[in-house]
């Protein structure tokens with residue numbers, strides 16, 4: 001099977017084999033060594049000197065940790081949303097009692113830093129800005145460097161970043177871009193199964209922590225930090241996923257981050273060019289299109305469900321549909337993490353063979 005959803009992503013055999021390791025005492029020296037080794041390498045990839053803590057949870061748990069450890073009920077926050085996951089981040093902050101000022105951009109476009117500047121000017125009491133770096137639902141990457149230039153450079157607000165489907169695959173130098181909290185999940189660009197979230201936490205985030213009044217228990221970052229210093233986690237960690245991640249990080253650092261970024265960029269271009277050569281259209285404008293997940297418009301008259309079903313059953317290619325208002329309007333091809341050019345070629349060949357069966361003739365270029 002060619003799993004081309006935008007997470008969970010495929011894992012190399014050695015990662016899966018490593019997960020078969022027998023259980024160890026999660027409060028013993030072996031786990032301590034594993035956890036420190038993993039954390040130090042993650043910090044390298046995050047390009048940060050901030051604390052980085054590993055939580056046993058999915059990406060959403062990491063985002064919830066960002067909210068409950070820095071905010072208080074009644075705090076005004078600006079949530080910049082360009083899609084489904086931006087909306088979720090807003091929902092999470094709202095549920096915990098933050099006063100959410102939502103800055104929505106049409107799905108398929110990127111956030112405009114000028115409008116963020118304006119929103120911050122209009123609402124000087126805003127405490128934090130929550131933003132998605134790579135919006136997996138629409139296949140768009142925000143210009144986080146420019147956003148941070150406004151949020152940190154001009155207003156010095158707390159910046160909480162959903163980097164679930166970006167960091168490790170596309171550039172996000174955490175310290176250089178002054179991101180206070182950055183969250184990702186093991187099942188995205190990390191070639192590792194779901195189960196762990198990685199959360200970096202800056203000095204300013206710790207300052208916010210000391211003032212934050214949202215109740216927290218499982219996701220208490222201070223507790224996680226205190227335990228990490230002893231080589232442990234407060235709660236039983238997903239030990240097997242740690243073993244898999246250990247091997248995946250070896251692979252990632254052996255390839256080298258600059259090479260990964262280049263490969264991801266080439267992969268993104270290959271998907272977009274390939275889809276266009278079949279006569280399909282990319283959902284977002286190319287300048288903002290993501291290099292980890294590509295959203296492709298469903299041609300007029302084509303039944304999205306049928307296309308995905310035939311691709312799966314007849315070609316062994318599993319892709320994702322659209323979420324919420326994009327259901328039936330786009331399909332998405334994930335290409336982060338463990339993805340080879342052949343995997344993408346298989347998707348494109350599959351589309352070429354399958355599209356006529358759902359009523360769309362691929363264009364001459366693609367034939």
Ligand code: PLP
Nearest residue numbers: 058059060085134136164165185
């Ligand atoms: N944010 C983004 C950008 C995502 O892509 C995802 C997962 O698809 C999430 C948040 C939620 O992560 P999880 O499903 O691991 O909780």
